[in-house]
Amino acid sequence: MKATTPVVVTTAPNLRRRKVLQVGATSAALGLLGAPAVFAQSGPKIRVGYWPIAAGLPFYSAVELGYFKEAGLNVEVLRFAGAQQIMEAMLSDRCDGSANGTGSANIAIGEIAQPGTFKIFCSNPSNVDNVLDEIIVPVASPAKTIDDLKGKRIGSGPGIQNVTLARTVLERGGATGATVVELPIGQHVAAIAAGQIDGAYTLEPTGTIGRLNGTSRVLEAGVIAHYVLGDPKAPWFGGSASLTSAFIQKHPEEAKKFIAAYGKGVAYVRSKAAEARQYLKTYTPIEGPLTSEVPLAAYTMYNEFTPSDIAHFQKFFDLFSERGVFSKRLMVDSMLYKG
Numbered sequence: 001m002k003a004t005t006p007v008v009v010t011t012a013p014n015l016r017r018r019k020v021l022q023v024g025a026t027s028a029a030l031g032l033l034g035a036p037a038v039f040a041q042s043g044p045k046i047r048v049g050y051w052p053i054a055a056g057l058p059f060y061s062a063v064e065l066g067y068f069k070e071a072g073l074n075v076e077v078l079r080f081a082g083a084q085q086i087m088e089a090m091l092s093d094r095c096d097g098s099a100n101g102t103g104s105a106n107i108a109i110g111e112i113a114q115p116g117t118f119k120i121f122c123s124n125p126s127n128v129d130n131v132l133d134e135i136i137v138p139v140a141s142p143a144k145t146i147d148d149l150k151g152k153r154i155g156s157g158p159g160i161q162n163v164t165l166a167r168t169v170l171e172r173g174g175a176t177g178a179t180v181v182e183l184p185i186g187q188h189v190a191a192i193a194a195g196q197i198d199g200a201y202t203l204e205p206t207g208t209i210g211r212l213n214g215t216s217r218v219l220e221a222g223v224i225a226h227y228v229l230g231d232p233k234a235p236w237f238g239g240s241a242s243l244t245s246a247f248i249q250k251h252p253e254e255a256k257k258f259i260a261a262y263g264k265g266v267a268y269v270r271s272k273a274a275e276a277r278q279y280l281k282t283y284t285p286i287e288g289p290l291t292s293e294v295p296l297a298a299y300t301m302y303n304e305f306t307p308s309d310i311a312h313f314q315k316f317f318d319l320f321s322e323r324g325v326f327s328k329r330l331m332v333d334s335m336l337y338k339g
Helices: 024-030 054-064 083-090 103-113 160-172 185-193 206-212 223-227 245-250 254-272 273-283 307-322
Strands: 007-010 019-021 045-050 074-080 097-103 118-123 133-138 152-155 180-183 197-202 218-219 241-242
Touching: 007 254, 045 054, 045 083, 054 097, 054 218, 054 241, 054 254, 083 097, 083 103, 083 241, 097 103, 103 118, 103 241, 103 307, 118 223, 118 245, 118 254, 133 185, 133 206, 133 223, 152 160, 152 185, 160 180, 160 197, 160 223, 160 307, 185 197, 185 206, 185 218, 197 206, 206 218, 218 223, 241 254, 245 254, 254 273
Parallel strands: 045 074, 045 097, 152 180, 152 197
Antiparallel strands: 007 074, 097 241, 118 241, 133 197, 133 218
16 A cells, blocks of 8 residues: 655644644645644644544544544544545554544554454444535536436545545446546545536535535535445444554554544534534535535444444445455444443
């Protein structure tokens, strides 16, 4: 696997302005997406990777509201270009955990490569009500359903999880002969506007961006729940927050404190979503009208999973086994943090 150097963001407690240290070509290409704070505390450093999308909001909130600092934790925030890079960093001991929004299938691929490495303690389910995934088309497209995309060029986010899901949704939606074009999610609306693609399987806030600028419209939302899980309202656990087993075993008390502080971030987003949205501007490219418009995912902590939730999570993983992406069937329950 090719390693990717993250953007490391550090802020000492006595400094008011944030300092951003960009390391390597990948970091330079990412640009400044915001500068989260890292508070210097005693104890081991907890290096947490995030992908700058809305699903990471509980983590962003926990950092900004000082929940980790209050717990006496030394958290270092690492920004990555994508979920696969976070997983690779955890495998190579360059990162101790992932924030919500990190692809669950990407984490699973790492778990298969090095069994026992990853423990999921929070996941962000989405569906037709809690929208994350969607198919978008040009605003003037005549398409009314996914099967109208037969033979079209359809964009997909990068990485094996996005591409596999895009192909599955198109096939099961009846769009035979469609070609999947892998593109960074931030380029989907521009590629549609330029006529380079006829639509895209994408993640929010892409659909909201396209709607607000008049470029695209959502053809169908919650497509993974519909076409992979078989129920538009089923929870698709597409992204997860996790810690490495090595960190949990070496620092069990700090791991418990971290997960508890993270849980406070989840509770804050659940109870004060409108207020929490302000932190999207610091950690993601989401700003202006998008801050209040972009849909938010739901969140499920490790001790909140029901048997039905685990069954839906397993069905999602089984798709990757059936398609040969996973070299073996991976049981979700074995990857869940037990407390």
